[in-house]
């Protein structure tokens with residue numbers, strides 16, 4: 001088998017984490033690394049990974065993607081920033097596996113953008129998929145898979161509780177740790193505070209189960225202790241004919257008791273499935289992306305959601 005040639009585009013903690021996994025896996029060859037951060041440019045990728053030199057020098061020029069079969073893309077969460085980057089990669093004729101939250105299921109909220117990417121990818125004969133732990137697994141794909149043994153599903157309730165105490169500073173900042181309540185709400189309105197992707201997960205679940213949602217509500221509240229924000233609770237709800245059929249309940253806060261990933265299926269049968277302790281977001285995302293690469297390569301051209309890939313699984 002020929003090795004899959006990979007360019008890593010975006011060398012933050014996710015990009016670096018995926019590159020470390022791929023370096024250890026036979027069947028992958030890292031052939032390029034792209035990042036705009038001035039302090040990373042011109043350095044050997046191995047320096048950023050904390051390994052021996054790998055002979056790949058970080059460049060700001062995405063055209064290096066032309067040397068690859070697939071680009072792992074991990075830069076931003078919003079489609080407005082990511083669409084031009086993805087279209088440029090598609091024009092290079094490579095498959096794209098991205099961690100952009102809004103790209104995971106853009107068909108509900110950003111249909112025009114989704115169509116542009118889908119058509120460009122089909123024309124170029126390449127596949128674009130965005131996924132990670134959330135969106136991409138814990139609060140959409142996993143609950144969808146858990147409905148397989150059901151004769152009937154009335155409602156899905158998914159809960160993810162993450163203790164961010166031991167997590168990196170940018171994540172703590174993203175959930176508002178240290179802010180006043182007023183600063184928290186200003187940050188939410190400006191888009192600097194809050195998890196991106198929950199409404200996309202609702203839309204993805206609805207499409208998988210054949211439910212037409214009338215509306216998707218997304219509400220973010222601060223978790224406040226002793227007058228300071230220590231995190232957030234974010235809920236997204238999918239209404240079908242005015243009735244709540246999907247509820248995604250995400251809490252990310254300092255010193256959270258009983259972190260967990262929990263799915264409650266209400267139907268025939270009704271049951272609860274859970275991952276005690278919950279999945280570590282960054283570690284799981286890096287593994288999910290690495291595991292998805294061969295599956296994205298095998299998927300038909302176009303913008304494909306994680307639901308359209310062959311079953312997501314360990315592929316190492």
Ligand SMILES: NC(=O)c1ccc[n+]([C@@H]2O[C@H](COP(=O)([O-])OP(=O)(O)OC[C@H]3O[C@@H](n4cnc5c(N)ncnc54)[C@H](OP(=O)(O)O)[C@@H]3O)[C@@H](O)[C@H]2O)c1
Nearest residue numbers: 010012013014035036037074075076077099132133134135
């Ligand atoms: N779906 C999921 O479950 C999931 C899970 C984890 C993360 N994510 C998302 O994945 C993305 C990456 O995460 P991260 O934690 O690694 O982010 P990060 O630490 O901000 O790293 C992103 C890197 O990409 C660089 N970059 C930005 N724009 C670029 C461009 N146009 N071309 C090349 N490089 C560019 C940034 O440089 P500068 O610092 O100079 O801007 C930075 O080095 C984020 O949007 C994050 O929210 C999704």
